[in-house]
Amino acid sequence: MKCTVCRGPAIIDIRRHNAYFCPEHFLRLCRDQVAKAIKDFSMLEPADRVLVAVSGGKDSLAVWDILLELGYRADGFIVGLGIGAYSSSSTQHARAYAVRRGANLLEVDLPTTYGYDIPEGAKAARRTPCSACGLTKRHLFDKAAVDGGYDVVVTGHNLDDEAAVLFGNVLHWHTDYLGRQAPVLPARGGFPKKVKPLVRLGEREMAAYCVVRGIEYIVEECPMAEGNRHLHYKEALNAVEARSPGAKFDFYHRYLANAAAAFRVAEADDDLGSCERCGAPCSNEICAFCRLVERATTPQPVTLGPRRRRGANTTTDRPTIEERTP
Amino acid sequence: MKCTVCRGPAIIDIRRHNAYFCPEHFLRLCRDQVAKAIKDFSMLEPADRVLVAVSGGKDSLAVWDILLELGYRADGFIVGLGIGAYSSSSTQHARAYAVRRGANLLEVDLPTTYGYDIPEGAKAARRTPCSACGLTKRHLFDKAAVDGGYDVVVTGHNLDDEAAVLFGNVLHWHTDYLGRQAPVLPARGGFPKKVKPLVRLGEREMAAYCVVRGIEYIVEECPMAEGNRHLHYKEALNAVEARSPGAKFDFYHRYLANAAAAFRVAEADDDLGSCERCGAPCSNEICAFCRLVERATTPQPVTLGPRRRRGANTTTDRPTIEERTP
Numbered sequence: 001m002k003c004t005v006c007r008g009p010a011i012i013d014i015r016r017h018n019a020y021f022c023p024e025h026f027l028r029l030c031r032d033q034v035a036k037a038i039k040d041f042s043m044l045e046p047a048d049r050v051l052v053a054v055s056g057g058k059d060s061l062a063v064w065d066i067l068l069e070l071g072y073r074a075d076g077f078i079v080g081l082g083i084g085a086y087s088s089s090s091t092q093h094a095r096a097y098a099v100r101r102g103a104n105l106l107e108v109d110l111p112t113t114y115g116y117d118i119p120e121g122a123k124a125a126r127r128t129p130c131s132a133c134g135l136t137k138r139h140l141f142d143k144a145a146v147d148g149g150y151d152v153v154v155t156g157h158n159l160d161d162e163a164a165v166l167f168g169n170v171l172h173w174h175t176d177y178l179g180r181q182a183p184v185l186p187a188r189g190g191f192p193k194k195v196k197p198l199v200r201l202g203e204r205e206m207a208a209y210c211v212v213r214g215i216e217y218i219v220e221e222c223p224m225a226e227g228n229r230h231l232h233y234k235e236a237l238n239a240v241e242a243r244s245p246g247a248k249f250d251f252y253h254r255y256l257a258n259a260a261a262a263f264r265v266a267e268a269d270d271d272l273g274s275c276e277r278c279g280a281p282c283s284n285e286i287c288a289f290c291r292l293v294e295r296a297t298t299p300q301p302v303t304l305g306p307r308r309r310r311g312a313n314t315t316t317d318r319p320t321i322e323e324r325t326p
Numbered sequence: 327m328k329c330t331v332c333r334g335p336a337i338i339d340i341r342r343h344n345a346y347f348c349p350e351h352f353l354r355l356c357r358d359q360v361a362k363a364i365k366d367f368s369m370l371e372p373a374d375r376v377l378v379a380v381s382g383g384k385d386s387l388a389v390w391d392i393l394l395e396l397g398y399r400a401d402g403f404i405v406g407l408g409i410g411a412y413s414s415s416s417t418q419h420a421r422a423y424a425v426r427r428g429a430n431l432l433e434v435d436l437p438t439t440y441g442y443d444i445p446e447g448a449k450a451a452r453r454t455p456c457s458a459c460g461l462t463k464r465h466l467f468d469k470a471a472v473d474g475g476y477d478v479v480v481t482g483h484n485l486d487d488e489a490a491v492l493f494g495n496v497l498h499w500h501t502d503y504l505g506r507q508a509p510v511l512p513a514r515g516g517f518p519k520k521v522k523p524l525v526r527l528g529e530r531e532m533a534a535y536c537v538v539r540g541i542e543y544i545v546e547e548c549p550m551a552e553g554n555r556h557l558h559y560k561e562a563l564n565a566v567e568a569r570s571p572g573a574k575f576d577f578y579h580r581y582l583a584n585a586a587a588a589f590r591v592a593e594a595d596d597d598l599g600s601c602e603r604c605g606a607p608c609s610n611e612i613c614a615f616c617r618l619v620e621r622a623t624t625p626q627p628v629t630l631g632p633r634r635r636r637g638a639n640t641t642t643d644r645p646t647i648e649e650r651t652p
């Protein structure tokens with residue numbers, strides 16, 4: 001197995017490129033693919049102050065590293081979600097990377113600052129954990145970006161993530177979510193611009209990137225995400241990809257090129273108000289995050305027997321927040 | 327396992343309906359689902375003269391049988407494709423059904439009437455077998471319907487077929503094919519109306535229908551269709567269906583309800599001309615079928631060595647005819 005570029009010993013094959021790469025040229029490929037995504041979708045300007053939403057996993061640490069390598073002014077931001085050992089390990093990996101790299105990591109600890117963690121907060125608010133977590137993180141990323149004067153929020157969603165969300169939205173033909181699925185969400189009504197520079201790279205490549213760069217990351221999936229339908233969608237797409245390398249890339253990128261416009265709707269958000277409690281832009285008096293905080297931190301009445309519909313929200317076919325605003 | 331309707335012994339479960347059925351109520355379910363599809367999509371009028379495109383497989387024999395049970399005036403039409411034992415067995419099953427039922431079966435034998443069979447004709451015309459076969463059958467169905475004064479052509483495409491074609495078109499975002507994927511193609515420019523009354527029933531149900539009704543059909547897949555990508559698409563969708571019963575039904579029917587309009591384009595076909603040879607409506611001087619016949623029946627020059635690109639057309643990623651006009 002020789003590197004397609006330099007004929008040196010290769011360490012990875014990428015079937016959709018029909019190519020093999022040595023460590024040096026694999027890293028170059030990853031940087032080039034990110035640079036191409038940034039350019040093609042007008043994600044970042046050279047002078048932008050960038051806030052990377054970091055989870056401690058491979059994708060967010062890799063995209064942070066690649067942006068720093070490409071010369072962007074990128075700080076990290078991590079939320080301590082209070083999901084036991086998973087969260088503490090995630091934070092440690094993010095801190096270790098920041099220290100080693102001499103990069104700036106902002107932190108907010110959910111239990112300390114807001115008085116709840118994701119497992120208990122989701123239960124109290126009768127949301128699925130993924131829904132409560134998504135809502136929480138989006139709000140805190142937005143707030144950190146606005147408070148810190150950042151121009152853009154970067155997330156580590158990779159090609160597999162985006163293709164799986166697209167597949168889920170297509171399976172149900174949620175045309176409104178399809179209309180909002182894009183690698184760039186422009187700034188609007190007080191929300192910061194958000195971009196996904198990894199949409200040309202899969203999760204296998206991001207794991208390999210971290211290994212080659214010596215970046216330690218949390219390997220485990222979040223323990224709350226078990227049974228998440230996106231994992232099944234990934235499996236189904238992987239079966240197609242195994243027979244037709246490149247199928248996943250085409251599925252996502254041809255969607256953007258050929259079909260996304262058919263579902264796009266004008267966002268009527270110029271008249272967004274502000275949350276009475278936190279000031280965040282929102283269309284109600286109290287924003288969804290503040291309502292979640294209130295429910296998550298209010299002592300729950302003890303109800304007896306059959307009146308309490310335990311886990312009622314977890315079995316519906318309602319799409320998760322991730323599907324709605326990917 | 328008891329019938330959900332009458333509590334008698336059930337012979338089949340249908341997970342997406344979360345129900346079990348005895349033979350009698352299963353047959354009623356199939357007829358009801360076909361009647362609902364016919365009504366919802368305005369497929370047939372009671373007085374219509376209907377031509378059913380029969381292959382000898384479970385779907386086309388079942389839809390013919392159900393239409394006769396529902397009281398429609400439905401004749402069958404089969405093309406002898408010359409694919410060895412597969413074709414002769416197919417024709418025998420169709421004839422046996424027609425005789426037993428006292429129904430009228432029209433037949434055209436491709437080698438006898440047009441001088442080629444699908445395997446040799448496809449090779450000579452440098453098309454994939456599925457492409458040559460689809461083109462041939464569509465032309466002959468259209469011609470038989472027009473010549474015989476039929477109001478509408480019925481095909482046996484079932485839910486699995488349509489969902490797989492949709493999945494293929496979505497994976498590649500062939501927006502023009504998406505725009506034409508519908509359970510009803512209206513009559514236009516000399517082409518007859520075409521409808522698919524089985525879009526609410528899966529292939530498992532159609533096999534069971536034939537078994538319960540004692541209809542013998544050809545079980546084998548066409549030997550030319552091996553490696554057909556639709557079979558892989560069916561597998562991927564089946565994996566999703568296994569975890570979420572009803573996913574396939576929703577995928578197809580929500581497409582029709584929520585998204586199909588976004589891809590529909592006005593067909594500019596009012597000024598179609600006629601083929602100089604056969605008179606069929608077409609936009610060129612000679613229609614695609616007559617060109618196929620010409621190439622398939624013209625002796626091929628012997629070419630030597632590397633000049634002949636053997637099978638060049640079979641390895642491209644071009645969609646098959648089925649994807650284009652499902």
